[in-house]
Amino acid sequence: MKKAFLLLTPGLATAGAGEVQLTIEIPRLEVAEYHRPYIAAWLEKPDKSHAANLTVWYDTEMKNAEGEKWLKDIRQWWRKSGRSLKMPVDGVSSPTRPVGTHTVAISDKAVDMTKLAEGEYTLVVEASREVGGREMVRVPFKWDGKTTVDASGAGKTELGKVAIKIETQASN
Incomplete structure (x- = not known):
């Protein structure tokens, strides 16, 4: 079994977590010029402050890391945490x-759910x-570790x- 990790400040209450899965659907759009979207997913606390980055999808193949310059177009994520990150982030x-x-298991290098304090959170x-356009989906959930x-x-x-599933160690 994989263990999931979340980069947070030390001293938070701990709770048992197994695997974290994130599912994101990218719909087919009937448009003349289609480009794959840049996508960021993160967790927010009730005060809308940033808790953790889960995943960032962008054009990693462009020469000279040119794809990184467009990350600021994921505006809310960029303001919350993106501008302070040195990409790529393992x-x-x-x-x-x-x-x-697309369903992805969140890397243990990104998220340690055992360090996530119990409480209300939002997947963004x-x-x-x-x-094309922009869109943001917010999914509230409660984390108690059990x-x-x-x-x-x-x-x-x-x-x-969009969905988040967190299997606790107790449920496995």
Whole structure:
């Protein structure tokens, strides 16, 4: 079994976590010029402050890391934490994804759920597409370290269904 890790400040209450899965659907759009969206997913605390980055999908193949200059177009994520990161981030950043439903296990290099304090959180997924639109989906959930989290929401244009599932060690 994989253990999931979340980079947070020390001294938080601990709770048992197994695997963290994130599902993001990128819908097929009937447009003249289609580009894969840049997507960031992160956790927020109730005061909307940043708790952890889960994943960032962007064009990692461009010469001279040119794809990184467009990360600021994922505006909310950029303001919360993106501008302070040195990309690429091991276990967090990866290439853009094509149309379809993508489920990823969050890397233990990115998230240690055992250090996530019990309480209310929100999964935030933001998408931005060149010659396209922007969209953000917010999915609230409660983390107590004992109960499996299985929460989802849906976008209307740039994003389809987004979901987070956190298996606790007790439920495995």
